[in-house]
Amino acid sequence: MQKSTLVRLKDDLEIKKPVMLVGLPGVGLVGKLVAEHLVGELEAEKIMEVYSPHFPPQVLVNKDCTVRLVSNMIYHGKANGNDVLFLVGDHQSTTSHGHYELCSLYLDVAEEFKVPRIYTLGGYPTGKLTYDETVLGVANDTKLIEEIKNYGVKFREFEPSGGIVGASGLLVAFSRMRGIEAACLMGMTPGYLMDPKSAQSLLKVICKIFDIEVNMTSLEKKAEEMESIMKKLKEKEEQLSFQEVKSTEEDLCYIG
């Protein structure tokens, strides 16, 4: 357990050239929300667990009060008859070295299953509190970019201008070195809080790509909850601004 370790939970897997979908925690938890929603809706089955000393030294508590080590997991499911591998997890690496080590391990798995294409999912932080349903993309191949444009994904020159930090970006770059097509699809999001609304926009694109339909009720419910939280935050903000105006007026009182 002192190196990143892959634990196989199933023997004799029959998986044919699966597309790999990666939704690890990141900006707005957008990618994680989408991938885990699909794991649930498509009743995908956990086939592998990944443990690593590059994850936080932490356990999480299950409903029945047993614990499990922080991990990443690979699920196998079917979308419209085609095999799909889902890479999801509790945390990304806490170190730069770990990012390189873990992404390398994930691509070993991808090669083992002859994965022809990888989609990594994430959020693109806008820094604004307004909603934007755009899904932005980058990829490791210009042909792939042309294809993905058909699903409504936007591609903007040099964007994200600050690059992409973490597994979502690294996997796309590393995939090229292994001859695997890969794209990173990002839902626009304020970036401050979990964003199930942005996740819905991204999920719609994924559904088009896989030519499937999935129930989004749980995401919609989460989105409503978050919207009500954001509304309260906004109200507080406005109150604060109002108070500032008031206190400025008061400040003026004793000067004149």
Add this chain to the structure above:
Amino acid sequence: MQKSTLVRLKDDLEIKKPVMLVGLPGVGLVGKLVAEHLVGELEAEKIMEVYSPHFPPQVLVNKDCTVRLVSNMIYHGKANGNDVLFLVGDHQSTTSHGHYELCSLYLDVAEEFKVPRIYTLGGYPTGKLTYDETVLGVANDTKLIEEIKNYGVKFREFEPSGGIVGASGLLVAFSRMRGIEAACLMGMTPGYLMDPKSAQSLLKVICKIFDIEVNMTSLEKKAEEMESIMKKLKEKEEQLSFQEVKSTEEDLCYIG
């Protein structure tokens, strides 16, 4: 000394299937207080020392002005005729990697002595200044949970909701992979200061588990000292709040 190192202080140890009790420094020092109190009361004997470059690069000074390297130690004692190993220490690992390495080393020792069960002790931070004598538990096995409930330990779904960071949690998760039963028992504590009162609550549970009685005078004395410190802190806090109210009134003076 460039890797974590186990130093054996005794040969020919006759220890039969000992339960292991782990009390390393953590929230409120609750686990450390309980384990070290038992080491003293049960006159346990130090049998191993663990040194590691993952501990801070620090020495501590003894009463006679000699120094000793920061370390973790394993003691051997008897509780009601049964062998017990106590894992205590000055520090936990300062790195994530070190946590994985050291927990692995501790479980090698547990396997060597055929330890059937491990209790890791810790504190559960409530963030409130009021006292709560609850002892909360998690475990690596549902049967074990049922058994431990009999000793008054509470189990709450998904709690601690933030998981458990450090050796107390990792050892429970890793134990499962080695076929060792393990539970983490946590005294509720404000979490800001050393909490000997929470340690007493936890110690009472441990005494029930081991079917022993121990003198708690020293813990009670420490608890009284801490209570007097907390009382002073609270008074200061109230004074501060009172001043705030006053200063608000004063602010109003020169506006009107």
Add this chain to the structure above:
Amino acid sequence: MQKSTLVRLKDDLEIKKPVMLVGLPGVGLVGKLVAEHLVGELEAEKIMEVYSPHFPPQVLVNKDCTVRLVSNMIYHGKANGNDVLFLVGDHQSTTSHGHYELCSLYLDVAEEFKVPRIYTLGGYPTGKLTYDETVLGVANDTKLIEEIKNYGVKFREFEPSGGIVGASGLLVAFSRMRGIEAACLMGMTPGYLMDPKSAQSLLKVICKIFDIEVNMTSLEKKAEEMESIMKKLKEKEEQLSFQEVKSTEEDLCYIG
């Protein structure tokens, strides 16, 4: 990809005793600006890429929305008929260990091509907002210092007094151990922002050393942009000071 890795893009390179010019990101981006400007003007060709887990775990996005891994690169060009190697890049190492590892790797390349001399380029932070066109130098050999003085580079006892952190300094020190002459040339710069004006001063010195002339239009344009930004910053600063004075006067109002 779990160690620093050199990727060769060209076979059968015919390069004769090239001088190596190093312009990695650093204070005011002065060294990077100069080296990348020369790579462009001399139409140097990329011959090697260096990847490392000591760089940030990040990809950058190209104009066509493909991504590339953060890297350092070596270019080959000709200056006045002589071979020159340019070492440029997106980032320096994020760890101390990585600095040692990468500098070692760069000097392996230098030895392979029988590089007789290395110039590392950087900025010298003055902490003042005024412009200074001085270029300051240090070297690993006193004869080399005498030679470089002829190109207008200034050498001041014990300066920079705080030493030089990063690859620019390490490469000069390590070069000596490999019998390679090396000097670090630093443009004076406020150090807060990208400084294309300081880069121009440094570039002029490099042109003298290589006995070449290069078009500086793009650097001049960047310098104008930065000057307009700095002007705005200064104005804001003055406004703020003015406001402070005013508010002090206002404060006085209600006391008297």
Add this chain to the structure above:
Amino acid sequence: MQKSTLVRLKDDLEIKKPVMLVGLPGVGLVGKLVAEHLVGELEAEKIMEVYSPHFPPQVLVNKDCTVRLVSNMIYHGKANGNDVLFLVGDHQSTTSHGHYELCSLYLDVAEEFKVPRIYTLGGYPTGKLTYDETVLGVANDTKLIEEIKNYGVKFREFEPSGGIVGASGLLVAFSRMRGIEAACLMGMTPGYLMDPKSAQSLLKVICKIFDIEVNMTSLEKKAEEMESIMKKLKEKEEQLSFQEVKSTEEDLCYIG
């Protein structure tokens, strides 16, 4: 250069059972000041250099504008006819792991030369601005403590209560494991600034131990300079307190 490396500058050294004196940078630079003063006064000769990726990735600039890599160095000198090794340097390790690695390397050198005793020198931070000429000690052997008391070194139970961080402490603890007597001697110091006055107190003790006399003029001069700086700091502090009192009075003005 990717591991800590010892470079030998001299062959055929004739050194008989030398005492080792360690003065690396630390609290108040007390140990460094004392050891480097002795290196100068006893005209000790540099015999080894230690480089390490655990030092900052930095070069320092000499008077003649050549650079040298940050390093630790071992000097050989004679005190009253007896051989002495001095371990001095620019920096301590920046990582916990590096502290363990480097101390191990230093003790390999000590064993090679059959060093019978090591004194590590340091400062003991009092947190007060008043001067205290006490020299405090800890050691790895009670007999050694009794001997050193004769030189005026004070030993206080459990002090320093927070232990000793860094090479000064580790070397004393590690020495015991190698059968080498070792003590850490600490000059009391405010701990905020370089403290040549505390260094003088410590140097006097060392002179007694080695039965030598050394010229202290340069340390006295440095002490005077620092005293004048501290005087100015105190004046500023008092001015500030005075202003606070004034401003409190002014605050009261507009309330009443």
